[in-house]
Amino acid sequence: MKLKDSKTEEVILEAAKSVFMEFGLYGARMQQIADRAGINKALLHYYFRNKEKLFDRVFENALARYFQNMEVLLDESQPIIDRVHSYADRFIDFLSEYPQMAIFLIKEVSLNQALFEEKVNRHKKEKASLILVLNQGMQRGEIQPVDAMMFFVNLVSLCTYPFVARPIFKVVASKNGAQWDVNRNLALKESIHEFINNKIKPL
Amino acid sequence: MKLKDSKTEEVILEAAKSVFMEFGLYGARMQQIADRAGINKALLHYYFRNKEKLFDRVFENALARYFQNMEVLLDESQPIIDRVHSYADRFIDFLSEYPQMAIFLIKEVSLNQALFEEKVNRHKKEKASLILVLNQGMQRGEIQPVDAMMFFVNLVSLCTYPFVARPIFKVVASKNGAQWDVNRNLALKESIHEFINNKIKPL
DNA sequence: GTCTATACGCAGATAGAC
DNA sequence: GTCTATCTGCGTATAGAC
Numbered sequence: 001m002k003l004k005d006s007k008t009e010e011v012i013l014e015a016a017k018s019v020f021m022e023f024g025l026y027g028a029r030m031q032q033i034a035d036r037a038g039i040n041k042a043l044l045h046y047y048f049r050n051k052e053k054l055f056d057r058v059f060e061n062a063l064a065r066y067f068q069n070m071e072v073l074l075d076e077s078q079p080i081i082d083r084v085h086s087y088a089d090r091f092i093d094f095l096s097e098y099p100q101m102a103i104f105l106i107k108e109v110s111l112n113q114a115l116f117e118e119k120v121n122r123h124k125k126e127k128a129s130l131i132l133v134l135n136q137g138m139q140r141g142e143i144q145p146v147d148a149m150m151f152f153v154n155l156v157s158l159c160t161y162p163f164v165a166r167p168i169f170k171v172v173a174s175k176n177g178a179q180w181d182v183n184r185n186l187a188l189k190e191s192i193h194e195f196i197n198n199k200i201k202p203l
Numbered sequence: 204m205k206l207k208d209s210k211t212e213e214v215i216l217e218a219a220k221s222v223f224m225e226f227g228l229y230g231a232r233m234q235q236i237a238d239r240a241g242i243n244k245a246l247l248h249y250y251f252r253n254k255e256k257l258f259d260r261v262f263e264n265a266l267a268r269y270f271q272n273m274e275v276l277l278d279e280s281q282p283i284i285d286r287v288h289s290y291a292d293r294f295i296d297f298l299s300e301y302p303q304m305a306i307f308l309i310k311e312v313s314l315n316q317a318l319f320e321e322k323v324n325r326h327k328k329e330k331a332s333l334i335l336v337l338n339q340g341m342q343r344g345e346i347q348p349v350d351a352m353m354f355f356v357n358l359v360s361l362c363t364y365p366f367v368a369r370p371i372f373k374v375v376a377s378k379n380g381a382q383w384d385v386n387r388n389l390a391l392k393e394s395i396h397e398f399i400n401n402k403i404k405p406l
Numbered sequence: 407g408t409c410t411a412t413a414c415g416c417a418g419a420t421a422g423a424c
Numbered sequence: 425g426t427c428t429a430t431c432t433g434c435g436t437a438t439a440g441a442c
Contacts, residue, residue, distance in 0.1 A: 008425080026230055027314070030418060040427060045419060047425095103313060109370045110306060111230070117374055131379040149381035150394050153372055157364035162356050164367065167312045169356055171320055176334040178352035191353050198401045211407080233436065243409060248437060250407095 009047055012037045017058045021100035024107045025055050059108065062101060063123055069094055070128035080137035081201060084155075087130060088192050091159040096185055102164050130155070134200070143200040151199055158192050212250055215240045220261045224303035227310045228258050262311065265304060266326055272297055273331035283340035284404060287358075290333060291395050294362040299388055305367050333358070337403070346403040354402055361395050 015037035019028045030051060034041045048054035072086045095102060109116040130152050137143040162169060166180070173180035218240035222231045233254060237244040251257035275289045298305060312319040333355050340346040365372060369383070376383035 006425095023314075029416095041418085042420080042428080043426060049419095051418065103309065105371070106306065106368055107310060111226075113370045113374075116370065120374055120378075129375075129379055131375075131381065147390065147394075149376055149379065149383065150387075150390055152375070153365050153383070153391075154361055154394055154398075156368070156372075157360045158357055161360035161364040161367070164364070165309055165359070167316045167319065168308070169359075171316075171323055172332075172334075172355070173352055175323075176332055176352065178334065180352065180356070184353075187350065187353055188356075191350075191357055195357075195398065195401075198398075209407095232434095244436085245410080245438080246408060252437095254436070 006047075008037075008039065008043070012039070012044060012047055012054075013057060013061075016054050017061070020055060020058050021062075021098070021104045024104065025051075025111070028055075059119065062105065063119055065094070065098070066101070066105065067123045067128075070130065073128045073130060073133045080133060080140075080142045081196070083133065084130070084143075084196055084200070085193055088155060088159055088196065089189055091156075092185055092189055092192075095160065095163045096182065099163050099166065102160050106164065137200075142202065144202060146199055154199075155192070155196070158195060162188060209250075211240075211242065211246070215242070215247060215250055215257075216260060216264075219257050220264070223258060223261050224265075224301075224307040227307065228254075228314070231258075262322065265308065266322055268297070268301070269304065269308065270326045270331075273333065276331045276333060276336045283336060283343075283345045284399070286336065287333070287346075287399055287403070288396055291358060291362055291399065292392055294359075295388055295392055295395075298363065298366040299385065302366050302369065305363050309367065340403075344405075346405060349403055357402075358395070358399070361398060365391060 012033070015035075016028075016033050019033045019036060023029075028051075030041055030044055033054075034044055037044075044054065048057065069087070069090050072090055073083050075083060075086075078086070131148045134143065134146070134148040134151060138145050138148075169180045172178075215236070218238075219231075219236050222236045222239060226232075226235075231254075233244055233247055236257075237247055240247075247257065251260065272290070272293050275293055276286050278286060278289075281289070334351045337346065337349070337351040337354060341348050341351075372383045375381075
């Protein structure tokens with residue numbers, strides 16, 4: 001029955017999130033986390049015992065947010081194709097707000113796949129899987145038949161990689177007299193909506 | 204006039220490449236590079252002075268290979284739309300052979316954008332920019348009008364992210380009774396060709 | 407050129423005062 | 425709970441023998 005969420009603990013978690021997201025597990029420095037939290041290094045260990053455990057907490061939160069996006073898929077009041085459009089929009093909004101999240105996930109997952117798998121399983125209670133919903137939509141004849149897994153991969157790629165590789169795209173853009181900015185999100189969404197319609201919109 | 208490429212130097216570079224690609228600049232350990240090269244740690248410093256300089260050499264090679272892909276775009280004997288298809292295919296073949304390359308680039312670029320920009324400039328001699336070629340194609344009426352930068356981002360996303368986020372996709376696939384394997388490359392290519400045709404193929 | 411041994415610094419973790 | 429001071433281990437880098 002612990003009602004007391006220590007203020008300090010929250011501050012630390014917030015600082016840890018920002019540092020871990022920027023530098024990853026191994027790149028992050030406990031000193032920097034302490035600095036951003038405005039406290040001492042030793043206090044980090046007092047609250048979270050060690051770096052891995054602190055990271056775990058941050059990672060857990062990140063994963064929760066990541067999977068939380070999928071819930072829109074379960075809104076039975078909307079036709080499936082609309083849910084897919086919303087899903088893409090939310091995905092991009094999420095990444096706009098936490099641009100480091102994707103690369104943060106990838107970095108650590110690629111270093112420690114087993115850990116990731118274990119953690120994902122803790123979040124799998126939801127049936128809000130795009131692939132599931134797509135298959136459902138195909139059975140009902142609500143959408144065009146597609147390879148659901150491939151569609152999922154394509155869609156997530158279109159949404160995510162612009163954020164993951166933003167530094168690269170910015171360089172390419174400037175070398176070509178083009179723009180690649182946050183304010184291109186709307187155009188990105190439109191482009192993806194077009195993709196979705198081309199692939200699964202009923203004729 | 205140095206004709207003599209030291210055998211040891213090559214072996215070290217090969218080992219360094221594999222370790223740096225797997226763990227990144229800061230994650231890589233000189234000891235592990237030495238181990239994979241079958242030599243001693245001190246010898247690394249003898250040949251390359253320090254870790255950063257060794258990394259530089261590897262990074263340089265990676266960038267060269269990365270940009271080398273673009274050359275197919277300049278083959279005037281082919282219609283532009285075919286070049287774009289080839290470009291995508293080559294991109295995927297490249298990433299199949301060096302699956303760590305993309306994430307390797309992203310990791311380090313996101314940590315040190317300035318360095319990346321400087322290095323890219325050293326490779327910019329080529330006019331083989333997809334964006335340039337697209338604009339050319341539009342002027343000639345060879346392809347449908349599109350936002351060239353957005354098309355570039357979409358296309359690169361579709362090609363690259365499946366490799367970058369492979370661990371994640373594998374987990375998702377297995378949780379949904381689907382497959383996500385190297386041997387899905389052909390299907391991935393087909394999917395991307397469809398995207399290209401939808402976007403820019405003349406009616 | 408290649409090795410062993412070692413110096414050096416950094417970052418995570420702990421001890422212990424307050 | 426929060427701090428300062430300190431220990432410890434690891435990883436880069438160097439010295440120096442062969």
